[in-house]
Amino acid sequence: MTSKKQNADFLHVGEKLLAWYRTHGRDLPFRNTRDPYKIWICEIIFQQTRISQGLNHYNNFITRFPDVQTLADAESDEVILYWKGLGYYSRAINIHKAAQQIMNDYGGNFPSAYEDILKLRGIGKYTAAAILSICFGAVLPAVDGNFYRVLSRIFADDFDSSSSKAFNYFSELALMMMPKNEPGHFNEAMMDLGSEVCRPRNPKCDECPLQTDCLAYNLGLTTKFPVKSKRTKVSDLELTYYFVEFAGNFLIRQRGDDFIWKKLYEFPNEIRDDFKDNISHQKTVTHQLTHKKLTIHIYKVSPDDEKLFLEFASEGGFTAISLEGSHGKSFPKPLENYLTTI
DNA sequence: AAGGCGGGGTG
DNA sequence: CACCCAGCCTT
Incomplete structure (x- = not known):
């Protein structure tokens, strides 16, 4: 950890982000619910998928499969049909298997222990943290691409976001920033800021509640972050x-x-x-x-x-x-x- | 640690 | 065209 980070008032920045979220957070159909089933579905759908692309799929999916039992009992073909056009189809296969896991291993009740949630097919550390923080109030940052981008800009941090250590690295930063009484809202706030304001290209820095705290902005270097070493191969x-x-x-x-x-x-x-x-x-x-x-x-x-x-x-x-x-x-x-x- | 996996959108 | 997105699984 560098000295610039030790000097920053992490928690204060987190509180500012939360205050911004209360007035500027997006109104989405999976907000205002703590049903772990719904949060689970939305987290899987929106892996590597923008809200605008997957919103109809989410609504249709929840309408057709409103609970774990319904999903577990469905035909595989129909689950995949509701995934048509979303891509990354292993998500649909895994989500179906996981529903059956929940029925068989947890009597249809969504597990609330980190280790148990992580055992479900298609759920990794990010999704487990998102579900636990939003539905169960667990103090866990749900570190996704938004976190990498926002945090690396705030600290003008050139840590390689495509490295396997990025999750733990940015988790530490996020944890220091997170108001511990509202982990779910903090995580949602970071996602909203990342997608609406602190965008990958052309960030809206003049609308950003964290502008004065952002080292990359103050240095005029927002386009330099996050640093990613991997290149897409075609x-x-x-x-x-x-x-x-x-x-x-x-x-x-x-x-x-x-x-x-x-x-x-x-x-x-x-x-x-x-x-x-x-x-x-x-x-x-x-x-x-x-x-x-x-x-x-x-x-x-x-x-x-x-x-x-x-x-x-x-x-x-x-x-x-x-x-x-x-x-x-x-x-x-x-x-x-x-x-x-x- | 690295590679593979979709489709839609943007510059 | 290159790169991005509420990542995860396999090797």
């Missing part, structure tokens, strides 16, 4: 799909839980040789993901023999389904577009 991925159609039905198959698009549905990626004369359309589209540049070749195939169509489906483990029937399934975004345009 790799190329080429995919081929065949939209095999007969009498209004087409073939789909569920992906495994490895690689991308876990448990989502896709089309066959190869066909038998005697179908190749029945290819009527072909197109190639590129699609940019965060870590991958996709090139997708898609062919439309219309076999003229129902027996061969069903035989091919059976051998490949494919299901023949109508366009209406496919609405209950989740397709990757790039493939979903083809459903209506092919």
